[in-house]
Amino acid sequence: MSVxxxxxxxxxxxxxxxxxxxxxxxxxxxxxxxxRIELIRNxxxxxxxxxxxxxxxxxxxxxxxxNVSEADVPGLFSAGLVEGGEHAHRLGPITDVDYLANQDRxxxxxxxxxxxxxxxxxxxxxxxxxxxxxxxDGPDAVLDAVxxxxxxxxxxAGFPTGIKWRTVADxxxxxKYIACNADEGDSGTFSDRILMEGDPLGLIESMAVxxxxxxxxxxxxxxxxxxxxxxxxxxxxxxxxRDGGWLGANIQDSGFDFDIELHLGAGSYVCGxxxxxLESLEGKKGIVRYKPPLPAHEGLFGxxxxxxxxxxxxxxxxxxxxxxxxxxxxxxxxxKGTLAFQLAGNIKRGGLVEKSFGITLRxxxxxxxxxxxxxRPVRAVQVGxxxxxxxxxxxxxxxxxxxxxxxxxxxxxxxxxxxxxxxxDMAQQARFAMEFCAIESCGKCTPxxxxxxxxxxxxxxxxxxxNREENYDLLVELCDTMEDASLCAMGGMxxxxxxxxxxxxxxxxxxxxxxx
Amino acid sequence: MAENKLNREATSDIVQRxxxxxxxxxxxxxxxxxxxGWIPEETIRQLAExxxxxxxxxxxxxxxxxxxxxDPPARHIVKxxxxxxxxxxxxxxxxxxxRGMLGIALHDTNEAVTxxxxxxxxxxxCAPAVMINGKTHGRVNPARFDxxxxxxxxxx
Numbered sequence: 296m297s298v299x300x301x302x303x304x305x306x307x308x309x310x311x312x313x314x315x316x317x318x319x320x321x322x323x324x325x326x327x328x329x330x331r332i333e334l335i336r337n338x339x340x341x342x343x344x345x346x347x348x349x350x351x352x353x354x355x356x357x358x359x360x361x362n363v364s365e366a367d368v369p370g371l372f373s374a375g376l377v378e379g380g381e382h383a384h385r386l387g388p389i390t391d392v393d394y395l396a397n398q399d400r401x402x403x404x405x406x407x408x409x410x411x412x413x414x415x416x417x418x419x420x421x422x423x424x425x426x427x428x429x430x431x432d433g434p435d436a437v438l439d440a441v442x443x444x445x446x447x448x449x450x451x452a453g454f455p456t457g458i459k460w461r462t463v464a465d466x467x468x469x470x471k472y473i474a475c476n477a478d479e480g481d482s483g484t485f486s487d488r489i490l491m492e493g494d495p496l497g498l499i500e501s502m503a504v505x506x507x508x509x510x511x512x513x514x515x516x517x518x519x520x521x522x523x524x525x526x527x528x529x530x531x532x533x534x535x536x537r538d539g540g541w542l543g544a545n546i547q548d549s550g551f552d553f554d555i556e557l558h559l560g561a562g563s564y565v566c567g568x569x570x571x572x573l574e575s576l577e578g579k580k581g582i583v584r585y586k587p588p589l590p591a592h593e594g595l596f597g598x599x600x601x602x603x604x605x606x607x608x609x610x611x612x613x614x615x616x617x618x619x620x621x622x623x624x625x626x627x628x629x630x631k632g633t634l635a636f637q638l639a640g641n642i643k644r645g646g647l648v649e650k651s652f653g654i655t656l657r658x659x660x661x662x663x664x665x666x667x668x669x670x671r672p673v674r675a676v677q678v679g680x681x682x683x684x685x686x687x688x689x690x691x692x693x694x695x696x697x698x699x700x701x702x703x704x705x706x707x708x709x710x711x712x713x714x715x716x717x718x719x720d721m722a723q724q725a726r727f728a729m730e731f732c733a734i735e736s737c738g739k740c741t742p743x744x745x746x747x748x749x750x751x752x753x754x755x756x757x758x759x760x761x762n763r764e765e766n767y768d769l770l771v772e773l774c775d776t777m778e779d780a781s782l783c784a785m786g787g788m789x790x791x792x793x794x795x796x797x798x799x800x801x802x803x804x805x806x807x808x809x810x811x
Numbered sequence: 812m813a814e815n816k817l818n819r820e821a822t823s824d825i826v827q828r829x830x831x832x833x834x835x836x837x838x839x840x841x842x843x844x845x846x847x848g849w850i851p852e853e854t855i856r857q858l859a860e861x862x863x864x865x866x867x868x869x870x871x872x873x874x875x876x877x878x879x880x881x882d883p884p885a886r887h888i889v890k891x892x893x894x895x896x897x898x899x900x901x902x903x904x905x906x907x908x909x910r911g912m913l914g915i916a917l918h919d920t921n922e923a924v925t926x927x928x929x930x931x932x933x934x935x936x937c938a939p940a941v942m943i944n945g946k947t948h949g950r951v952n953p954a955r956f957d958x959x960x961x962x963x964x965x966x967x
Contacts, residue, residue: 308949
């Protein structure tokens with residue numbers, strides 16, 4: 296009798312809704328029924344609304360079953376799970392699931408597909424081909440490919456990656472570093488996490504490519520502590536890469552040395568800002584640095600450092616494999632390639648959608664997301680995390696393009712899209728933006744440290760109906776000060792969501808606290 | 812589960828695991844929290860000595876980061892996400908429910924539970940999210956919250 300391969304994701308969201316219990320139940324049921332199975336804990340495909348999403352391989356085709364609970368397992372076995380049998384939760388071949396089939400998977404293509412901590416599986420899916428190509432072509436060719444791709448920083452700032460890498464490559468120093476920012480603190484974002492849990496070796500490979508291109512022998516990953524499962528998977532993947540000779544001294548006899556140290560954050564949002572992250576990596580308080588000097592010149596321990604987000608780095612392996620021009624051929628205007636959008640909050644079909652820039656927000660929310668989970672009308676959408684603007688339903692036809700968002704006082708950021716229905720109290724959302732800034736401010740600059748607290752107070756007075764017009768003007772002035780005079784995006788962009796509420800939802804200040 | 816009893820030797824072992832490198836202070840403190848659940852004053856003194864840092868330096872770092880508790884937590888730690896994606900799915904109502912059910916406010920501790928806010932667990936497509944003793948749970952409505960807390964108290 297043959298052995299059936301069954302896939303159950305080991306990924307934070309899937310596990311948060313019972314994937315571990317499902318995996319145990321499958322193992323138990325297989326034993327009891329004498330069915331020979333190989334249970335593989337893959338990453339998530341990113342169709343989070345279908346989790347736990349179980350797949351079984353039948354004649355080389357992976358048949359998917361959605362939202363499987365522990366209690367469903369005996370029934371699934373009776374329905375002939377291992378032969379891909381009919382069942383109310385059966386979706387058919389995973390590749391035919393619309394949500395996934397219509398994406399442009401460039402960076403996330405291995406997520407869900409492979410066993411994330413199996414070196415063999417990774418190698419079978421082009422793993423380390425990009426690094427070998429880098430060794431064969433030389434550092435300059437890597438820098439040229441990344442520049443040609445038009446790739447921009449996916450952490451939020453959108454700075455051209457090729458220019459950053461070239462700057463570090465051209466800076467003379469004994470020691471240089473690659474620092475991967477995995478402090479994914481923005482609410483509504485989880486693409487870094489899905490990548491690190493589903494394809495950690497892909498990230499490790501891309502970091503090695505970066506190190507080779509700029510002449511860095513050491514890399515750091517700064518991972519937020521709120522991701523304990525990611526920490527476990529990533530640690531294991533680093534061991535696997537090291538044991539396989541893909542990290543360490545003289546990698547595969549190339550003469551290139553590169554290793555990665557994994558650091559945990561400690562619950563500070565502002566450590567997602569690149570210079571605060573560098574301070575934290577040095578064991579200090581995560582307080583923002585003045586720029587210049589740029590980290591590319593004087594970064595970690597004062598040495599030239601490439602600081603990139605997880606998704607930025609992970610995009611590089613396929614840029615090596617498929618060519619920078621091909622990546623640049625996707626997207627619109629100066630927004631080249633793809634972004635992993637994340638549908639979150641009050642949305643029926645939440646998850647990760649990797650798609651070329653140029654799609655509209657409405658397409659993402661309606662075609663992929665299926666509207667709100669509550670079934671009520673969409674009232675507001677926050678794009679780009681807690682520092683991103685709230686867009687009203689009338690603005691949903693905007694194109695996902697960095698510059699188009701900047702034009703309307705918004706930002707794409709890390710691609711998080713948080714949907715709210717018409718029961719939301721937008722005055723409370725504006726208040727929260729200021730409150731969050733007050734909680735998380737590093738305290739170095741006054742507009743952020745004190746402005747945020749004053750902002751909460753002014754908004755409270757507006758909600759209470761005290762001199763509403765005067766306080767409105769005061770709040771606008773406070774936003775101007777924070778925006779113009781803060782040291783980093785924390786204080787400088789907290790006004791974005793606040794202003795967007797003033798511009799589009801001002802009526803809520805009069806009715807805040809009323810029942811919807 | 813973390814051990815509350817202080818042990819100078821165990822602390823030294825942790826410091827040595829990081830080769831007593833002062834730049835590993837944040838990592839060392841994380842390891843201390845994982846072991847003891849919090850960071851006692853005498854541990855701060857010991858770390859300053861062993862890492863050749865001033866006590867003020869260590870204090871500064873401890874006070875800066877949310878993860879570095881300076882009071883012992885209860886046996887169970889319940890964190891409820893307060894960030895936007897969870898707000899959109901009723902985290903404010905859930906938090907109210909939790910406060911009522913546990914009889915404590917956010918940042919407070921009773922005989923069994925420490926209740927804390929957290930700003931994003933990265934489980935935003937399965938909101939609202941809750942973390943109980945380091946494990947993330949998704950799609951948590953008040954009824955599910957009661958179940959999870961019940962199971963937690965029974966030691967599951």
